[in-house]
Amino acid sequence: MCGIVGVFDLKVDSQKLRPQVLQMSKRLRHRGPDWSGIYCGEKAILAHERLSIVDVQSGKQPLFSKDRKLVLAVNGEIYNHQQLRKNFEGDYDFLTQSDCEVILALYRKKGIDFLEDLNGIFAFALYDEENNTYMIARDHMGIIPLYMGWDQYGNFYVSSELKALEGFCNHIKEFLPGHYMTNEKPGELIRWYDREWKDYNNVKNNSTSIEDLRNALEAAVYRQLMSDVPYGVLLSGGLDSSVVSAIAKNTLPKE
Amino acid sequence: MVGSPDLAAAQKVADHIGTVHHQIHFTVQEGLDAIRDVIYHLETYDVTTIRASTPMYLLARVIKSMGVKMVLSGEGADELFGGYLYFHKAPNAELFHEETVRKLGKLHLYDCLRANKSLAAWGVEGRVPFLDKEFMDVAMRINPDDKMIKNGRIEKWVVRKAFEDYLPKEIVWRQKEQFSDGVGYSWIDTLKAITKERISDEELANAKYRFPINPPMSKEEYYYRTIFKENFPSDSAAACVPSVPSVACSTPEALAWDESLRNTNDPSGRAVKNVHVESYK
Secondary structure (H helix, E strand, O other): OOEEEEEEOOOOOHHHHHHHHHHHHHOOHHHOOOEEEEEEOOOOEEEEEEOOOOOOOOOOOOEEOOOOOEEEEEEEEEOOHHHHHHOOOOOOOOOOOOHHHHHHHHHHHHOOOOHHHOOEEEEEEEEEOOOOEEEEEEOOOOOOOOEEEEOOOOOEEEEOOHHHOEOOEOEEEEOOOOEEEEOOOOOOOEEOOOOHHHOHHHOOOOOOOHHHHHHHHHHHHHHHOOOOOOEEEOOOOOHHHHHHHHHHHHHOOOO | OOOOHHHHHHHHHHHHHOOOOOOOOOOHHHHHHHHHHHHHHHOOOOHHHHHHHHHHHHHHHHHHHOOOOEEEOOOOHHHHHOOOHHHHHOOOHHHHHHHHHHHHHHHHHOHHHHHHHHHHOOOOEEEOHHHOHHHHHHHHOOOHHHHOOOOOOOOOHHHHHHOOOOOOHHHHOOOOOOHHHHOOHHHHHHHHHHHHHHOOHHHHHOHHHHOOOOOOOOHHHHHHHHHHHHHOOOHHHHHOOOOOOOOOOOOHHHHOOOHHHHOOOOOOHHHOOOOOOOOOO
8 A cells, every 4th residue: 555645726835835744644654664755846745655566666656757747646556557558659658667657648648537447446646737737536446545635724635544634634524436536626526437237227137147257356356466576365264355365376377 | 363263264265275374363352452553543433344453453464574565355245246144134136236336335434444444554455356346347237136145045146156166165155254253253242341341321321412423322332432533533534434323234224124123233243133143142
């Protein structure tokens, strides 16, 4: 995991706010004990506490575009990043092997309209310095936590955990899963994840394939085993974790 | 915990599939001593979440000490497939399906929060393949009637069927232990006993004056809420946490399914009468 703190719509001098943001970010350091990074612009600050799992060498955050105009702090994993990267051959200058960098490429190409392309778990804040615009989003189910808040001056914050905002913000709310937000309407969450299967009428006549189910879960475990560091499976002896363990074991090369 | 039902089962699975398996034991006292830290890290006063997060939080520390930074975990299957024991009481496929959709929509407040923050407390990342975006579409487009518990099929029959060749028979067809139960009943029973001692009837009766937002409904919840408030004094922090009546993790809507569900408020799987083999008498 990682931890992020972002401040937008700054109403105060960013250099004066910077030490406070560092202090807030430090409260999330358990999430990302491996490195810290901060971007401090005139209108936005992004702080990141990193847990390195993919691209341990060069994946430190915040990530930048080559022209340094786009800044990105992510807590999460983009499982299909390699597949997505292939669409950008020659079109975008990737600077790292980080799975998250593809978010910058997608934003450059599509604006805010790319969240459904991602398969992963994430909460991120992206700042576009050139246009002084920003975008914040959270994954489809809320696998990664995210909160938002406002301080007494009207500065707007997002943070991976509540504890970074408590005492600094007068008003705190959860940033809902499957939603995003932009500078156009600060605080107003817009749903991006929606599914036809929520309605019983759309699934009641479907047929059930045990084989498709098996293949789909195997594919999911395979996707999610993306890692450059040692990993494990939590095994409780219940059905669910046992199935995940068995698939992970089958998927792995023998070692 | 030594002797808990999950421990033996986990060892059996590991032996069968041939993984390197580490058993991690903790005592009730170690769990109790960790509660304050668990509430700080989890940022909740939800009773079920705290009960189930404590073992996971302790486990995460050991995992980290072994040099592991990422773990896969089984969260989400019970929501996708109606694996909670109270799903036995679902009257028809439509209500069954609607409850799975509702449960999925609330995961960010419960199991997703638990898995992420229990592990992140120690710098470990949790991944949840059942909640993979593509897999979810496949799982939720199955005909809901095939997920129902009837005609001799036990809960999560489709998952069991799909993976029956991967695992020992007694695991594939083992009844669900809700995590809070699987670690051993002594953990939950101790929590109830201790909090009953520490919080007076008077305090609980007047809870709404001390905690106007989501007043605690039990002594256990009152106890957790007190610790939460020490760490997160603001009203808006308190309002970020859910507080609704529930039996064995059901939503309030599903409580209407059955008279016996309606009259209890206990998140343990044992509270589902006549379903769990060790249900309360």
